[in-house]
Amino acid sequence: MMSQKLKIVIDKAACCGYGVCAEICPDVYKLDANGIVYVDDAIVPEGMEDLAREGAEACPQAALAVVDA
Ligand code: SF4
Secondary structure (H helix, E strand, O other): OOOOOEEEEEOOOOOOOOOHHHHHOOOOOEEOOOOOEEOOOOEOOOOOHHHHHHHHHOOOOOOEEEEEO
16 A cells, blocks of 8 residues: 655744654654754655654644645
8 A cells, every 4th residue: 555645834933842743753853943843854754654743743832734745
């Protein structure tokens, strides 16, 4: 079965830099010098889908969404 590609959508204005996402899924969610989230690549690497979703759902600001790419 082919897995559906997912991508991350970030609402930077909503991010308050709690870093929960990066704690849960550091391979996808990075924090810049100001503690604001960014991703190197919006496409979720294969095998990281569940962790990426978990990280997004754990964001207290709802600043992250994982959607079909
Ligand atoms: S969990 Fe949310 S508020 Fe915290 S750094 Fe990640 S995106 Fe920003």
